[in-house]
Amino acid sequence: MPVELAYDLVEAAPPSTVTVVLIGSLGSDRSMWNPQVQALTAVADVVAVDLRGHGLSPVPTGPYTVTELADDVLAVLDSLGRERVHVIGLSLGGAVAQWLAVNHPGRVDSLTLLCTSARFGEPQGWLDRAATVRTSGTQSLADAVLARWFTTEFDGDTITFRQMIASTPDEGYAACCEALAGWDSRADLGKITAPTLVIAGEHDPATTPADMRILADGIPDAEFHVLSPAAHLANIEQSEQVSRLIIEHVTTAMNR
Numbered sequence: 001m002p003v004e005l006a007y008d009l010v011e012a013a014p015p016s017t018v019t020v021v022l023i024g025s026l027g028s029d030r031s032m033w034n035p036q037v038q039a040l041t042a043v044a045d046v047v048a049v050d051l052r053g054h055g056l057s058p059v060p061t062g063p064y065t066v067t068e069l070a071d072d073v074l075a076v077l078d079s080l081g082r083e084r085v086h087v088i089g090l091s092l093g094g095a096v097a098q099w100l101a102v103n104h105p106g107r108v109d110s111l112t113l114l115c116t117s118a119r120f121g122e123p124q125g126w127l128d129r130a131a132t133v134r135t136s137g138t139q140s141l142a143d144a145v146l147a148r149w150f151t152t153e154f155d156g157d158t159i160t161f162r163q164m165i166a167s168t169p170d171e172g173y174a175a176c177c178e179a180l181a182g183w184d185s186r187a188d189l190g191k192i193t194a195p196t197l198v199i200a201g202e203h204d205p206a207t208t209p210a211d212m213r214i215l216a217d218g219i220p221d222a223e224f225h226v227l228s229p230a231a232h233l234a235n236i237e238q239s240e241q242v243s244r245l246i247i248e249h250v251t252t253a254m255n256r
Helices: 030-040 066-079 092-103 123-136 138-149 158-166 170-181 186-191 209-218 239-254
Strands: 007-010 019-023 045-049 085-090 108-114 196-201 223-227
Touching: 007 030, 019 030, 019 066, 019 092, 030 045, 030 158, 030 239, 045 066, 066 092, 066 170, 085 092, 085 239, 092 108, 092 170, 092 186, 108 239, 123 138, 123 170, 138 158, 186 209, 196 209, 196 239, 209 223, 223 239
Parallel strands: 019 045, 019 085, 085 108, 108 196, 196 223
Antiparallel strands: 007 045
């Protein structure tokens, strides 16, 4: 049963019939997309969601699955009457975006995958992290996660992002770790028919350019970019370049 996600709908100026949906990382809330929201409203209405267990969304008891997370997003789009959308996902959000493109191709006009993977390492590592968070809280791993999100060259506001991680509900974070433990889309990548843009951060230790290359090679005709300097939150560290690439990708898909 889907949960009612918290979300923002920012309408395009001038008005548009096109919709972009933004789905974020484990340990984030929808404010992580602020640079892209501002840029993308030049060409589309923008829906940015908080995944279940994150931000202001409900926190049902886990474990969760990527299928459940995706069904929550579909419920938001249905409530807004948005039948076809351009889907953009980063990290965990990228897994959700892949699931939507594989299982509901008629609803995905284009796909953008940032700093994500077809499989996020060995499942046991995620199960161990879920156990740690349930015992010690998200505060206990905020510094380690933050170090993966940005390069040492990043001179932006890391304090806000550390607080974002630390304020993520413990059960929501842990249950989403369990969703990642069960995620493996490698056999399904060839089923994706939406025009796909794949963006990696050169210095991302969590979803490396090699991980992203598997996506780009597995999805037919995918376009692949590696940005530098950038780690896991490339949309923040390289916000202008990411926004430009997404706008170009969405605009091209609109004109097909």
